[in-house]
Amino acid sequence: MENLFAISLTLxxxxxxxxxxGITEGNFLAGNSxxxxxxxETFPEDLYSASAVTVDQSILxxxxxxxxxxLFTITFDPSANGSTAIEFISxxxxxxxxxxxxxxxxxxxxxxxxxxxxxxxxTPTEQTVNSNGSVSVVVGVDxxxxxxxxxxxxxxxxxxxxxxGITEGNFLAGNGxxxxxxxETSPEDLYSTSSVTVDQSILxxxxxxxxxxxxxxxxxxxAGGTSLIEVTExxxxxxxxxxxxxxxxxxxxxxxxxxxxxxxFLQGPYNTGAGSMLTILNSSALLxxxxxxxxxxWNYLGSESVAAGFFSTHPDIVxxxxxxxxxxxxxxxxxxxxxxxxxxxxxIVDINGLGPVRFFGLAAAGxxxxxxxxxxxxxxxxxxxxxxxITPLYxxxxxxxxxxxxxxMMDLGGVYGMYTADTDGSxxxxxxxRSNTWNDxxxxxxYGTDVDLSxxxxxGDRSTVWNNRNMQTQVP
Ligand SMILES: [Ca+2]
Ligand SMILES: [Ca+2]
Numbered sequence: 001m002e003n004l005f006a007i008s009l010t011l012x013x014x015x016x017x018x019x020x021x022g023i024t025e026g027n028f029l030a031g032n033s034x035x036x037x038x039x040x041e042t043f044p045e046d047l048y049s050a051s052a053v054t055v056d057q058s059i060l061x062x063x064x065x066x067x068x069x070x071l072f073t074i075t076f077d078p079s080a081n082g083s084t085a086i087e088f089i090s091x092x093x094x095x096x097x098x099x100x101x102x103x104x105x106x107x108x109x110x111x112x113x114x115x116x117x118x119x120x121x122x123t124p125t126e127q128t129v130n131s132n133g134s135v136s137v138v139v140g141v142d143x144x145x146x147x148x149x150x151x152x153x154x155x156x157x158x159x160x161x162x163x164x165g166i167t168e169g170n171f172l173a174g175n176g177x178x179x180x181x182x183x184e185t186s187p188e189d190l191y192s193t194s195s196v197t198v199d200q201s202i203l204x205x206x207x208x209x210x211x212x213x214x215x216x217x218x219x220x221x222x223a224g225g226t227s228l229i230e231v232t233e234x235x236x237x238x239x240x241x242x243x244x245x246x247x248x249x250x251x252x253x254x255x256x257x258x259x260x261x262x263x264x265f266l267q268g269p270y271n272t273g274a275g276s277m278l279t280i281l282n283s284s285a286l287l288x289x290x291x292x293x294x295x296x297x298w299n300y301l302g303s304e305s306v307a308a309g310f311f312s313t314h315p316d317i318v319x320x321x322x323x324x325x326x327x328x329x330x331x332x333x334x335x336x337x338x339x340x341x342x343x344x345x346x347x348i349v350d351i352n353g354l355g356p357v358r359f360f361g362l363a364a365a366g367x368x369x370x371x372x373x374x375x376x377x378x379x380x381x382x383x384x385x386x387x388x389x390i391t392p393l394y395x396x397x398x399x400x401x402x403x404x405x406x407x408x409m410m411d412l413g414g415v416y417g418m419y420t421a422d423t424d425g426s427x428x429x430x431x432x433x434r435s436n437t438w439n440d441x442x443x444x445x446x447y448g449t450d451v452d453l454s455x456x457x458x459x460g461d462r463s464t465v466w467n468n469r470n471m472q473t474q475v476p
Contacts, residue, residue: 260369320342
């Protein structure tokens with residue numbers, strides 16, 4: 001090389017096999033006779049994602065270098081098995097007069113050897129959830145040598161699945177020294193997060209080699225759709241804190257469900273001043289743990305239930321409701337039913353207390369939404385609502401016309417709610433309801449005749465039953 005003043009080089013490589021982790025300056029141009037500093041710049045800013053990088057260098061003064069020397073060093077991390085060429089795709093060498101210096105270039109090849117790289121494996125790689133319940137992914141490492149510590153960050157779509165727990169695997173615990181294992185997960189609130197990090201290391205001078213389980217992560221289905229489970233960051237270290245080469249596989253979980261996301265008010269417990277419903281049945285510990293629609297006239301035999309203590313940790317739950325989906329307007333077109341929970345703000349949520357109501361195995365399509373309550377007159381959406389894995393809110397409360405029929409809801413002062421006083425769920429408020437309410441007078445508990453959901457059947461309920469006389473549901 002003669003009289004080199006400035007150089008610009010662009011290198012390309014297959015970044016599915018190797019990732020660029022850094023570029024450091026060589027000392028060739030710095031050896032210029034003028035003792036001038038060297039301008040040094042690399043592109044792009046995000047080297048790790050790049051499949052081509054450019055390095056520009058020039059002497060910051062009227063001097064040049066000749067002979068042989070190092071321009072820069074580029075460093076890669078292996079990310080998959082394979083072979084990639086490192087090639088020059090453009091280059092320019094200039095002298096002090098900005099004239100091109102003729103040059104030829106050589107390329108290099110990097111082979112990522114599968115024997116040396118461990119694999120972070122997610123098992124199973126694909127699974128489908130067809131019912132409420134938990135689903136797990138085992139995170140393991142395959143083909144590692146002298147593993148002392150590991151950190152793995154997983155990300156997923158938490159609008160579809162929620163993380164409910166992480167349990168430690170036994171790989172590191174099998175170390176030859178019999179040492180315990182440090183195990184930590186973050187963040188603290190796994191349920192709300194879309195990314196978790198698990199750190200593990202052996203609490204003594206020992207390592208493990210081979211294959212084993214690092215941890216198991218458990219999810220619950222929240223809505224419908226497919227979530228990728230991705231290892232977004234990882235680090236495997238040996239006992240000297242040196243990085244062990246590895247790459248990570250992905251997995252996916254499909255929740256086979258369509259969901260209803262809706263909002264209603266009940267006249268009985270509605271509190272106009274607060275703009276929300278009272279939760280007296282809940283705070284008085286009167287709500288049943290199992291859905292109350294198994295009897296006549298609903299005959300709904302679903303197994304929806306919540307654990308003891310659920311309502312005290314979910315104080316905003318008002319009562320159980322029954323959600324039906326129909327393909328047409330007639331009762332004969334009902335294709336699915338689920339018992340769900342009603343919150344004080346009107347949201348109808350699943351038995352997890354916060355998510356939309358899941359209908360497992362139900363195809364995405366247009367459905368009429370019917371909402372029933374033990375002692376309120378049922379309502380149905382005025383039209384077919386498009387329902388899928390993640391469904392926008394259908395809010396019955398903001399317009400009378402959201403409900404099928406004419407004035408199917410009561411005006412609760414600018415918002416609309418289901419009429420109360422149908423003590424037996426017959427679909428009409430009549431003399432039977434009045435007589436039922438009289439007969440149950442002074443009873444404390446969870447009764448259909450407690451039409452304001454106050455926990456007691458009294459004169460207030462009788463008066464409401466009288467006031468709503470002859471009202472009837474407009475759901476066919
Ligand atoms: Ca009735
Ligand atoms: Ca009452």
